Amino acid sequence: xxxALLLKNINRHIQLTAxxxxxxxxxxxxxxxxxxTCLLTEGQACQTISYVCSGALRAYCLDKDGKESTIxxxxxxxxxxxxxxxxxxxxxxxxxxxxxxxxxxxxxxxxFDLLLQRIPKFExxxxxxxxxxxxxxxxxxxxxLTLTAEExxxxxxxxxxxxxxxxxxxxxxxxxxxTPEFLSAIRRKKALG
Amino acid sequence: xxxALLLKNINRHIQLTAxxxxxxxxxxxxxxxxxxTCLLTEGQACQTISYVCSGALRAYCLDKDGKESTIxxxxxxxxxxxxxxxxxxxxxxxxxxxxxxxxxxxxxxxxFDLLLQRIPKFExxxxxxxxxxxxxxxxxxxxxLTLTAEExxxxxxxxxxxxxxxxxxxxxxxxxxxTPEFLSAIRRKKALG
DNA sequence: CTGATTTCTTAAACTACCTTAAGTTTTATA
DNA sequence: TATAAAACTTAAGGTAGTTTAAGAAATCAG
Numbered sequence: 200x201x202x203a204l205l206l207k208n209i210n211r212h213i214q215l216t217a218x219x220x221x222x223x224x225x226x227x228x229x230x231x232x233x234x235x236t237c238l239l240t241e242g243q244a245c246q247t248i249s250y251v252c253s254g255a256l257r258a259y260c261l262d263k264d265g266k267e268s269t270i271x272x273x274x275x276x277x278x279x280x281x282x283x284x285x286x287x288x289x290x291x292x293x294x295x296x297x298x299x300x301x302x303x304x305x306x307x308x309x310x311f312d313l314l315l316q317r318i319p320k321f322e323x324x325x326x327x328x329x330x331x332x333x334x335x336x337x338x339x340x341x342x343x344l345t346l347t348a349e350e351x352x353x354x355x356x357x358x359x360x361x362x363x364x365x366x367x368x369x370x371x372x373x374x375x376x377x378t379p380e381f382l383s384a385i386r387r388k389k390a391l392g
Numbered sequence: 393x394x395x396a397l398l399l400k401n402i403n404r405h406i407q408l409t410a411x412x413x414x415x416x417x418x419x420x421x422x423x424x425x426x427x428x429t430c431l432l433t434e435g436q437a438c439q440t441i442s443y444v445c446s447g448a449l450r451a452y453c454l455d456k457d458g459k460e461s462t463i464x465x466x467x468x469x470x471x472x473x474x475x476x477x478x479x480x481x482x483x484x485x486x487x488x489x490x491x492x493x494x495x496x497x498x499x500x501x502x503x504f505d506l507l508l509q510r511i512p513k514f515e516x517x518x519x520x521x522x523x524x525x526x527x528x529x530x531x532x533x534x535x536x537l538t539l540t541a542e543e544x545x546x547x548x549x550x551x552x553x554x555x556x557x558x559x560x561x562x563x564x565x566x567x568x569x570x571t572p573e574f575l576s577a578i579r580r581k582k583a584l585g
Numbered sequence: 586c587t588g589a590t591t592t593c594t595t596a597a598a599c600t601a602c603c604t605t606a607a608g609t610t611t612t613a614t615a
Numbered sequence: 616t617a618t619a620a621a622a623c624t625t626a627a628g629g630t631a632g633t634t635t636a637a638g639a640a641a642t643c644a645g
Contacts, residue, residue, distance in 0.1 A: 268538050282523070282527050282530065319512060322516045322519050323508075326522055329522035330479060332526045333529055337475065340536070343533070343536050348602075367622065367623090368622075379622080379623070380602095380603080380605095380625085384602090386624095387624080387625085540632095560592065570633090572593070572594090573633075574632055574633075576593060576594055577594090579594095
């Protein structure tokens with residue numbers, strides 16, 4: 200298991216001693232997922248939070264008519280889980296699938312709780328992680344309320360240029376809350392204009 | 393300053409000693425705001441995070457045409473700020489106004505940082521606060537993507553029955569991302585059906 | 586208590602985005 | 616390398632929600 204990238208990610212917010220680093224990595228499980236496989240399925244117990252070492256994941260949910268809505272993309276160096284269901288140990292309300300061959304470092308809920316007990320510095324790490332997730336999600340809410348689909352698409356490609364390269368338009372459309380047909384029309388208009 | 397409610401709020405997640413409680417309360421500033429006054433204005437420095445002791449606040453932003461979008465309501469026992477701008481000390485992108493005569497306990501950014509340094513338990517408190525804010529905001533995103541306006545309105549009144557009593561329909565409409573006219577139509581249909 | 590302001594309602598015309606369907610291009614798999 | 620499957624495009628018709636406007640009801644300031 201190569202934890203170099205993960206340790207660098209953590210080191211951005213807290214400084215671990217060699218001993219703490221060792222204790223931390225002992226709580227991790229390494230996992231790989233082939234493209235198109237699901238790491239989490241709606242209704243399942245959501246047992247882990249995952250750090251993406253390489254590849255790309257997508258979290259989405261299905262509405263009553265089976266329509267997909269993309270909740271988030273998780274590329275290399277991102278953390279992902281169905282946070283509510285992970286923290287509250289509820290059946291998952293979303294799917295998490297690999298959209299490329301991927302590998303992850305996973306923390307089980309048990310080990311997540313242990314980590315926070317044993318190395319309280321991680322409270323700060325996860326506070327900052329949750330803070331960033333909250334402000335990102337709030338900005339998305341604001342953009343959904345105030346911008347047209349075209350404006351949201353433009354912001355998306357500016358904010359996540361690397362995501363564009365790894366995901367399909369259908370998946371981007373379902374993140375933006377529009378149909379693939381309408382995204383296609385937006386792109387055509389941009390290409391001509 | 394009556395901090396009983398606030399200390400109970402904090403006590404739900406962490407246990408403070410008498411000494412810590414005193415150190416904490418020493419960092420707070422008490423503030424009142426008359427109905428219709430703004431605690432924060434777009435473009436201003438966002439210096440504080442506020443705990444609402446009594447009354448009701450509303451955070452909203454304006455789009456380029458001057459249309460309001462309600463970001464959140466903060467009733468008694470809620471925390472509120474323009475979180476991104478508070479944490480990153482950027483000019484506010486939202487307004488926070490009192491929709492009733494209100495009083496708040498405020499923590500300045502300086503004191504927020506001091507608090508986390510001096511009483512590391514507060515890292516846990518704010519981790520949990522941010523966690524809850526994140527999962528709430530994510531659920532809102534999912535509901536915006538998958539539900540009709542009518543369904544979102546029904547969920548809103550079930551989730552926040554006390555908010556309904558304190559805010560106008562125009563404000564609810566702007567939270568749901570619809571016009572007051574359309575909310576009125578939804579309500580009429582419900583009343584008849 | 587009164588006039589002014591804001592909120593809420595109703596309704597008709599309008600628009601951003603959806604649905605359906607069919608054709609084309611790309612990707613995956615044998 | 617063939618063929619199936621999935622993604623993308625185009626276009627016509629449809630709908631959820633907007634806009635505009637005007638009147639009724641509630642709230643506010645003096």
